[in-house]
Amino acid sequence: MEVKLSVRRYDPESTNTVPHFQEYQLEMDEAATVLDALIQIREDVDGTLSLRCSCRSAICGSCAMRVNGEAGLACNTKVIDALPSDGTAIVIEPAGNLPVIKDLVVDFQPFWDQVKSIEPWLQPAGEEPEGEYLAPDEDMLHLAGVVSCILCGACVSDCTVLEVDSNFLGPAALAKAYRFVGDPRDDADGKRLKALNEEGGVWDCTRCMKCVEVCPKGVAPMDRIMSLREKVMDAGHTNTNGARHATAFVDSVRHSGWLDELKLPIKSFGIFNLKAMISLIPLAIRSQRAGKVPPLIHKNIPEVENVRRIFDKVENKK
Amino acid sequence: MKYAFYPGCVSRGACPELYTATLEVCNILGIELDEDSLRSASCTGAGVLQEKNLRLGDTLNARTFAMAEKAGLPLMTICSTCQGVMSQANQRLVSDPEYLASINEDLKEEGLEYKGTINPKHLLWIIVEDLGMDFFHSKVVRKLEGLKLAPFYGCYIVRPTEALGFDENPERETSLEAVIEAVGAEVVDFPGKTLCCGFPILTINPKNSVKMVANHTIDAKDRGADAMVTPCPLCHLNLDGYQPNASSAAKRDIDLPIIHLPQLVGLSLGIAPEKMRLNKHIVSTKKLLSELAVAP
Numbered sequence: 361m362e363v364k365l366s367v368r369r370y371d372p373e374s375t376n377t378v379p380h381f382q383e384y385q386l387e388m389d390e391a392a393t394v395l396d397a398l399i400q401i402r403e404d405v406d407g408t409l410s411l412r413c414s415c416r417s418a419i420c421g422s423c424a425m426r427v428n429g430e431a432g433l434a435c436n437t438k439v440i441d442a443l444p445s446d447g448t449a450i451v452i453e454p455a456g457n458l459p460v461i462k463d464l465v466v467d468f469q470p471f472w473d474q475v476k477s478i479e480p481w482l483q484p485a486g487e488e489p490e491g492e493y494l495a496p497d498e499d500m501l502h503l504a505g506v507v508s509c510i511l512c513g514a515c516v517s518d519c520t521v522l523e524v525d526s527n528f529l530g531p532a533a534l535a536k537a538y539r540f541v542g543d544p545r546d547d548a549d550g551k552r553l554k555a556l557n558e559e560g561g562v563w564d565c566t567r568c569m570k571c572v573e574v575c576p577k578g579v580a581p582m583d584r585i586m587s588l589r590e591k592v593m594d595a596g597h598t599n600t601n602g603a604r605h606a607t608a609f610v611d612s613v614r615h616s617g618w619l620d621e622l623k624l625p626i627k628s629f630g631i632f633n634l635k636a637m638i639s640l641i642p643l644a645i646r647s648q649r650a651g652k653v654p655p656l657i658h659k660n661i662p663e664v665e666n667v668r669r670i671f672d673k674v675e676n677k678k
Numbered sequence: 679m680k681y682a683f684y685p686g687c688v689s690r691g692a693c694p695e696l697y698t699a700t701l702e703v704c705n706i707l708g709i710e711l712d713e714d715s716l717r718s719a720s721c722t723g724a725g726v727l728q729e730k731n732l733r734l735g736d737t738l739n740a741r742t743f744a745m746a747e748k749a750g751l752p753l754m755t756i757c758s759t760c761q762g763v764m765s766q767a768n769q770r771l772v773s774d775p776e777y778l779a780s781i782n783e784d785l786k787e788e789g790l791e792y793k794g795t796i797n798p799k800h801l802l803w804i805i806v807e808d809l810g811m812d813f814f815h816s817k818v819v820r821k822l823e824g825l826k827l828a829p830f831y832g833c834y835i836v837r838p839t840e841a842l843g844f845d846e847n848p849e850r851e852t853s854l855e856a857v858i859e860a861v862g863a864e865v866v867d868f869p870g871k872t873l874c875c876g877f878p879i880l881t882i883n884p885k886n887s888v889k890m891v892a893n894h895t896i897d898a899k900d901r902g903a904d905a906m907v908t909p910c911p912l913c914h915l916n917l918d919g920y921q922p923n924a925s926s927a928a929k930r931d932i933d934l935p936i937i938h939l940p941q942l943v944g945l946s947l948g949i950a951p952e953k954m955r956l957n958k959h960i961v962s963t964k965k966l967l968s969e970l971a972v973a974p
Contacts, residue, residue: 429869521886523893525883525886525889563883564879564883566874566878566890567725567833568873568878569833569834569837569838570833570873572837572838573837573838573839590730601883605726605881606726606729606730613720613723617721618687618720618721619688619691619724621687621688621692624881625880628881629881643919643920646919646922646960647692650958650959650960651694651955651958652694652695652919652958652959653692654692655690655691661717661718661720662717663718664718667720667741669787670737670785671734673784674733674737674784678733
């Protein structure tokens with residue numbers, strides 16, 4: 361099968377230091393992976409192409425990169441699946457949100473710094489047991505997905521928040537944080553949740569689900585971040601815009617059955633947050649002028665008592 | 679074709695123009711909207727309520743589905759976020775009969791039971807799948823030739839693909855482009871079209887949120903877009919309402935109108951712009967409409 365690949369090249373030490381795309385044409389077997397194709401280029405066509413890889417079996421996590429604009433492992437992406445239907449080339453780029461060292465090789469230092477900052481080791485309290493630290497199977501089951509993380513960085517590559525804010529802890533580190541907060545043998549939850557409540561922590565995620573979609577191992581980092589938000593609030597950290605936003609949202613639905621768009625921003629910032637209140641004024645004026653203001657009197661939906669009853673019933677189960 | 683209409687909070691709140699445009703468009707396309715059967719349906723939870731209590735969100739959405747089921751009608755939404763949250767809830771409910779039965783226990787008192795037969799659908803998908811592009815083409819009376827439009831989907835109508843049925847309905851992936859082309863406009867493709875608009879963190883991290891608005895609108899503009907079109911009112915609120923902030927943060931003019939999907943469809947169906955409140959946007963559509971030779 362004939363395959364075209366367009367690979368993003370960058371070499372700070374060459375004569376052309378401007379990143380550019382280079383096209384390669386190969387003859388590949390139908391079972392070939394994108395990694396097979398890249399290795400063939402390096403071995404047979406162009407020895408200057410740099411990439412990272414090791415196990416070729418989606419275990420080591422070395423070959424995360426963007427294929428047709430989306431992060432994934434080159435070794436478990438088949439060429440035949442990646443071929444655009446219009447006959448154009450498969451576009452190969454390095455992972456995003458990390459500095460490119462050369463071609464498809466990125467600098468993982470920011471990634472490791474994020475993971476290290478959540479203290480990814482077990483911190484049990486009390487006396488050391490004679491044998492192992494034991495945990496019942498059923499208490500560990502919910503961690504089965506998250507311990508599958510191979511630290512490949514696909515989620516970090518495509519995180520929409522990291523794209524605008526390098527201070528964000530990012531999906532990989534936050535999923536790792538959940539792995540320890542959710543471990544029954546770990547006793548540092550208080551400290552961990554307090555840190556995760558800070559700026560750059562759990563509340564900065566936009567819930568765009570990119571990380572869930574690109575993760576090759578089903579770790580679902582965003583779902584872990586949502587669980588951490590719940591745990592952060594349950595631990596009593598409610599004095600953030602994020603916690604106030606979630607609480608105000610839920611209260612609005614409980615009370616009226618739907619969202620009170622006027623109250624939500626006010627309650628999220630906190631009515632006594634004068635600076636934020638003032639920052640809302642220009643938008644309020646713009647919206648008023650355009651006739652884009654929600655009804656001033658927020659009416660309840662019909663038969664709202666049924667919604668409230670469901671809230672009482674389900675919340676009691678928790 | 680008749681649907682139980684789920685308008686969502688935003689079209690009844692800060693985006694009344696979306697509601698109006700939808701009614702106008704559906705009228706011409708022969709989509710009959712039943713506004714009664716879901717009148718007492720609640721908010722989907724928008725993913726925020728799910729942060730606090732997933733089961734609560736699933737119960738509220740099962741309640742809405744049960745109401746549509748009772749009316750014997752398919753369910754139509756006009757919000758990407760509602761679409762995604764409903765599809766995800768539905769997947770959990772339908773794939774686990776035991777879970778569904780336990781959720782139904784809490785709906786009993788109201789005389790409701792969800793049997794698992796609802797397949798919530800955005801107007802965008804209804805146009806492409808239920809009406810079909812041939813029929814839609816036949817309804818277009820005003821080709822918007824020369825207009826360059828950047829699509830902006832909203833996260834919840836593109837991810838997770840599994841819950842949204844992309845495998846069974848691969849045309850969903852490019853449905854917005856299909857509509858843009860059908861109305862005679864040109865698609866301005868850009869990588870941001872399936873990324874986050876920043877709305878969910880608007881009150882949590884306004885700086886990041888505004889940066890996202892700036893990145894997407896500037897990128898689309900630089901690629902030649904005259905306007906952006908979105909099936910998500912939340913994306914509209916942020917990309918339109920906060921574009922002035924994005925413009926000052928990026929220190930440059932952007933001036934990219936953000937059009938709701940039904941407004942675009944309506945223009946091609948010959949509906950007057952003011953009937954769809956196209957004059958009620960933060961970023962003015964005046965220049966755009968005058969270029970199209972449609973009086974604002």
